[in-house]
Amino acid sequence: MVEFLTSVGALRLANPILAASGTFGYGLDLCDLCPPERLGAVVSKGLSPAPRAGNPTPRIVETAAGMINAIGLQNIGVEAFCREAAPELARRGATVIVNVFGERPHAYREVIERCELVDSIAGYELNVSCPNVDHGGMEFGHDPKQLAALTALCRGATRRPLWVKLSPNAPHLIATAQAAVDGGADALTLINTLRAIAIDPIRRKPVLATGYGGLSGPAIKPVALRMVWEVHRSLPAVPVVGIGGIESGRDAIEFLLAGASAVQVGTAIFRHPSAPLRILSEIEAFCSSQGVREVRSLVGGLQWP
Amino acid sequence: MVEFLTSVGALRLANPILAASGTFGYGLDLCDLCPPERLGAVVSKGLSPAPRAGNPTPRIVETAAGMINAIGLQNIGVEAFCREAAPELARRGATVIVNVFGERPHAYREVIERCELVDSIAGYELNVSCPNVDHGGMEFGHDPKQLAALTALCRGATRRPLWVKLSPNAPHLIATAQAAVDGGADALTLINTLRAIAIDPIRRKPVLATGYGGLSGPAIKPVALRMVWEVHRSLPAVPVVGIGGIESGRDAIEFLLAGASAVQVGTAIFRHPSAPLRILSEIEAFCSSQGVREVRSLVGGLQWP
Amino acid sequence: MIARRDLPVRLVERRDLSPTCFSLLLASPEGVGAEPGQFGMLACGNGLDPLLRRPFSIAGVHAGATGTTVELLVKEVGRGTAWLRRAPLGATLELLLPLGRGFDLDAAATVRPALVAGGIGLPPVLFAAERLAERAVRFDLYLGAVTAAELLETRRCQAVIDTVGGELILTTDDGTGGETGFVTDALRRRSRQGRVYQRVLACGPDPMLQAVARWASEAGAVAELSLEEPMACGVGVCLGCVVELADGRRVTSCKEGPVFEASRLAARWRS
Amino acid sequence: MIARRDLPVRLVERRDLSPTCFSLLLASPEGVGAEPGQFGMLACGNGLDPLLRRPFSIAGVHAGATGTTVELLVKEVGRGTAWLRRAPLGATLELLLPLGRGFDLDAAATVRPALVAGGIGLPPVLFAAERLAERAVRFDLYLGAVTAAELLETRRCQAVIDTVGGELILTTDDGTGGETGFVTDALRRRSRQGRVYQRVLACGPDPMLQAVARWASEAGAVAELSLEEPMACGVGVCLGCVVELADGRRVTSCKEGPVFEASRLAARWRS
C-alpha cells in the first residue's frame, strides 16, 4: 500500500495530483469520467469579479506535442461559481482551489473576498501569468515589484493558502518567485503557458483570432521541469506546485523529484478526461516497483550532478 | 518556375534554406545525402580558437517532439576547420557561415580573424546563446550591454556579414536584439535552444551528464515563430534568420511570413539528413500551387489581426 | 439522455466512399448509444502525434448480440484523418461518446422536414434520416457535393428515402451529377415551387449552413444546423469551441451544440 | 566501403524470438550491403512520435533477385521498439544504412576467435558468425542471457557453429539454460582450461563488455567491442554519441565505432 497523502505548505491533500485551471471547467463537468473528490484538489477556471466573454474564435490550435490557446479567460464570474458550483463540490468532498484573475490588482482581491464567504474553498491560486490577455495578467507576473504588491494585497484578504502561478515568459524567474514569496505567497505554481503563435500559410494570418496564445502540453515539459527545479533549488523552503505537459505517472514523478510538492494535470485531460486517475495508478505502480512507501518522500529527491 | 534567390541583408543566397549550426557538422559529413552546395548556406558547428572536448555523456535525450542536447560545444577549433574543411567546401561552391563561439569576448574575435584569411567564408554567426556552457555563451547573450560590446568587438574584425544568434532564454528579447544591432550586427538569427532538463525517475538524476541542456525540434516551433515575429515587428529593418523546429516546407514558409529572410534546419536533419532538400521541393510545390513566383515575396507577409 | 462512455473500440471495417472519404465501423462489447447530431471524440494515432482527439459526428449506432458498433464517415484532411485511413484493421482506438446535443427529431417528426447535407456533412444527416425512417416520418433529403465522385452513400440514401416516399435531391457544384449548383439552390427552387418545409436539419460547410439559415429566416422555417468548431476536449472544459449566440453569449458548441437553431446564430454570420 | 543509402524499406516479416525480442525482415528493391558490426538508423512511427530514428545493428543482409532484405533483431524497451513490434506488415519504413565501422573480420579470420554476445547484443555477433562461417573460419560462439527464454536464435547459432566445427556455449544468469553465470565467466573458464583466443568480437550490455575487456587485457587478446551509445543522427553531425578514448579524445561512436578495440576504451570504465 502506497501512501499518497501529501501537503503543499500547510494545506494537506489526499494525493499530489490536481486538475489544472482552465482544463477541468469549474470542477463538475467531468464527474462521470473523473470525480473531482478523487483528486488531490481541483483548480477552478480563472475567475474574475464579473463574467468575461473571453476572446473571439479560433481560440485553440494544435501543435507538435502541444497546443496553443487564447481563451481570454472567459468565465462565469466568481459570484456564479460560489453560488452554483461551490456547494456541489463541497457536497462531493472535493478540495477546491480558486484560480483568481483580475484586470486590476483590486479585482483579484474582490474575487478572494467573495470566496472567503464560502467555507468549502480551500485556497487560491493567482493567475498573474496569462499570456493572452491585453490588460492585467501579463504585467503583474513580469514585474517583481508589482507582483509583490499584488500578492500582499491578496494576502491581506485571506488566511487561506495563497499560491501564485508564475509565468515562464517573465524576464527573471527567480526574482519573480522571490517577489511572490515576499508578498506573502504560501506556494508557487509553475508553469503557465509559453507565449507562442501559429500561422496559417495559406491565409497568411495567425491561426488564432488574437494572434498570440499560450503553448501547453508535452512539448513544454522539459522547460517546465527545468523551471520547477531552478525555483526549488534557489528557494528550497518554498513549496512548489509543478505543471506543464504531465501525461503519465512517470512525468508526475519527475516533477516531484524536481521539487514539486504536488502537480497539476492540464492539457492531458483533453485527450483523456480520466488522465488524472490513470496517473495516480501509474504512480502507485511505480512506487510499489521501486519500494517507495510514501509518494511524499520523492519530493525534491533529484540528485543534481 | 519558382525563384528561390534571396538575400539576408547584403548577403545573396541561392535559396533561403540553410543547415543549422551543430546539426550539419562542418558541412562535409553529408555530401552524399545532402550536398552543401545545394543549400542557401551551411552554418558550421560552433568554432572556438582552440579545439574543445565538450561535455561528458549522456549529451542528448529525446523528449516529446523534441530533444535536449548538452554537447558543450565540442569542436575541432577554427584552425583545423580553415585548413581541412573550408577548402573542400569552397571547391564545391558551398556558401559557408562560420558559427563563432568563445569563452571570452576576445576569443570570438580570434576566430573571426583566423577566418578572415579564408576568402571563401561568406560570413559569421555569433553564438552568444548556448545554454549549456558554464563560462561564456550565456552571459553575453543575456546582458544587452555585454552583447553590444561583444558584437562591436567582432564587427571591428570583419567587413563580412555578421549575424548574432539570440537566446530565447534572454530576459528581454527586443532589448537584446537591439543591442546586437547597435553593436553592428547585419542580421539576427533566432532562436537557439530553450533551457531545459530531463529526469530519469529510476536513478533520480538528470538524464544528461551536465544536468541542463537545450531543447530543440518541433516542440519549440510555436515559441520560435513568436520570437521571430516579435523581433521582425519591432525591428522591421533588421534581417532575421529564423530557426526552431522546422521540419517541412510549410514550417519554413511560416517563418518567412513571420519575417525571416532565410531559415535554418536543425534537428530535422537528424531524422532526415536530406530534409533541407525535401523542404526546398515542398516550398516549390507550395509556391506553385499558391501562384507565388518569388519565394522572397513571402518574407514578412504575415497579416496580424 | 444517454450516458457518455470513454471506450476502447476495435476497428472492424473501413470502406472507401469517395476519393477523399471513407467509413469506419468501430466495435465495442459494451452497450452504448447516440442520437443523430451527437458526436464522439476519437483518439487518432497511438502516441502524441496528433496530441488531441478528433471530433466526428456519429453516422450510426448498431446494437448487436456481441455489443455495439459505431459508424463514422470521415474525410481525410490532415494528420489525424490520414492516420485513420491507414490504421490497421483490428487496431484498438479510444472513442468518447455520445457528446453534445443532436437534432430535435420529435419536432421534425411532426412535419415533413428537409434534411440537407453538404459533402462530409452527411454523417449526422444520414443518421437522422435513418432514425426518422424507422419512425415512418416522410422527409426529403438534399445531398450536395463539389463533384459527382464526392456524393457519398447515394444508394443508401435512396434506399432510406424509398422507405418513406420522400424525395432524394442530389446536387453538384460542377454539374457532374444531379442538379447543377449548390444544394441550397435546389432547396430554394423547391420552396419557390411551393413545397413547404417547417423544419430543416442541416450539416455541411459553413457557407452552406449560412445559406440554409438565410433561406429559413425568409421562409419562416426552423433550421437546425450542426456546426464544426475546432475542439480540444469535446466535453466543455477547454472553452475552445465556443459559438457566439444572438444574445451575445459565447457557449460551447461541444455541449450546447454542435446542433443549434439557426435563429440563435445571427451573430455568427453578421461578423 | 559500401556506400550508405537512405532507403524506404517494406516490413515483410516479423518473428517473435523471446518474450521481449523479435526479428524484422526489411525489403528494398535496391541493392545495399553492410559489414558485421555496422548499423542502420531506422525511423520508428510515421509521425513525430518518436522524433528521432533508432540505431539497430545489422543482423544480416540477403541479396536476392527482387532486391535486398535486411534483417534486424530487436528488443522492446520503449516507444520506438514498441511501435516496431506492432507496425503492420507491408508498412514502409525508412532505413539509413550501412553506418559506422564494424568488426575486423580479416584479422579474426587468421585466428580462432571467440564471438561473445549478451542478450540483444547478438545481432552483430550473429552476422559476424555467419560471415566467418562463409569463409570457413573456425570460431567459438558464446551466447548469454539472463534466463533461458531470452537466449535468442540458439538453433541458428548451433547450425552456424556446426558448419565450422567450433563450440557454442550458452549461459544464463539464473541457470535455467546452458552454463550458470555470466557469459564472460564461461569465457574465462575455457581460457583458464587452456583454450587460447587471440581475438574476441563482442556485443552486449556495458558491464559484459567491460568484463570482456578486462579478460582480454589479462589474456593479452585483442577484443573488439560493439558499443551502444544513445544516438540522435547516426551520421556524425550531432556529436551526441561520443566515446572517450584512452588518449582523451572524444570520438563519435556512430562513425569511428560502434566497434572499438577494448584497449582504446580504458577511459570508459575508469570513470
Ligand SMILES: Cc1cc2nc3c(=O)[nH]c(=O)nc-3n(C[C@H](O)[C@H](O)[C@H](O)COP(=O)(O)OP(=O)(O)OC[C@H]3O[C@@H](n4cnc5c(N)ncnc54)[C@H](O)[C@@H]3O)c2cc1C
Ligand atoms: C462536432 C464535429 C463533428 C464533425 N464530424 C465530422 C465527420 O463526421 N466527418 C469528418 O470527416 N469530419 C468531421 N468533423 C471535422 C473533423 O473533426 C476534422 O476534419 C478533423 O478534426 C481534422 O483532423 P486532422 O488531424 O485530419 O486535420 P488537422 O491536421 O487537424 O487539420 C487539417 C485541416 O482541417 C482543419 N480542421 C482541423 N480541425 C477541425 C475541426 N474540428 N473542424 C473543422 N476543421 C478542422 C484545419 O483547420 C486544417 O485546415 C467534425 C468536426 C466537429 C467539430
Ligand SMILES: Cc1cc2nc3c(=O)[nH]c(=O)nc-3n(C[C@H](O)[C@H](O)[C@H](O)COP(=O)(O)OP(=O)(O)OC[C@H]3O[C@@H](n4cnc5c(N)ncnc54)[C@H](O)[C@@H]3O)c2cc1C
Ligand atoms: C549502434 C547501436 C546498435 C544497436 N543495435 C541494437 C539491436 O540490434 N537491437 C536492439 O534491440 N537494440 C539495439 N540498440 C539499442 C536500441 O537503439 C535502443 O534500444 C532503442 O533506441 C530504444 O528505442 P525505444 O524508443 O524503444 O526506447 P526509448 O523509449 O528511446 O528508451 C527506452 C529505454 O531504452 C534506453 N535507450 C534509448 N536509446 C538507447 C540507445 N541508443 N542505446 C541503449 N539504450 C537506449 C533508454 O535509456 C531507456 O531506458 C543499438 C544501439 C546502438 C547505439
Ligand SMILES: Cc1cc2nc3c(=O)[nH]c(=O)nc-3n(C[C@H](O)[C@H](O)[C@H](O)COP(=O)(O)O)c2cc1C
Ligand atoms: C485551454 C486552456 C485554458 C487555460 N486556462 C487557464 C486559466 O484560466 N488560468 C490559469 O492559471 N491557467 C490556465 N491554463 C494554463 C494551465 O493551467 C497550465 O498552466 C498549462 O496548460 C500547462 O500545463 P499543461 O501542459 O499540463 O496543460 C489554461 C490552459 C489551457 C490549455
Ligand SMILES: Cc1cc2nc3c(=O)[nH]c(=O)nc-3n(C[C@H](O)[C@H](O)[C@H](O)COP(=O)(O)O)c2cc1C
Ligand atoms: C545537437 C545540437 C548541437 C547544436 N550546436 C550548436 C552550436 O554549436 N552553435 C549554435 O549556435 N547552435 C547550436 N545548436 C542549436 C541549433 O543550431 C538550433 O538553433 C536549435 O537546435 C533550434 O533549431 P531546430 O529546432 O531546428 O533544431 C545545436 C543544436 C543541437 C540539437
Ligand code: FES
Ligand atoms: S471542445 Fe473544449 S469546451 Fe468544447
Ligand code: FES
Ligand atoms: S549520433 Fe550524431 S554524431 Fe553520432
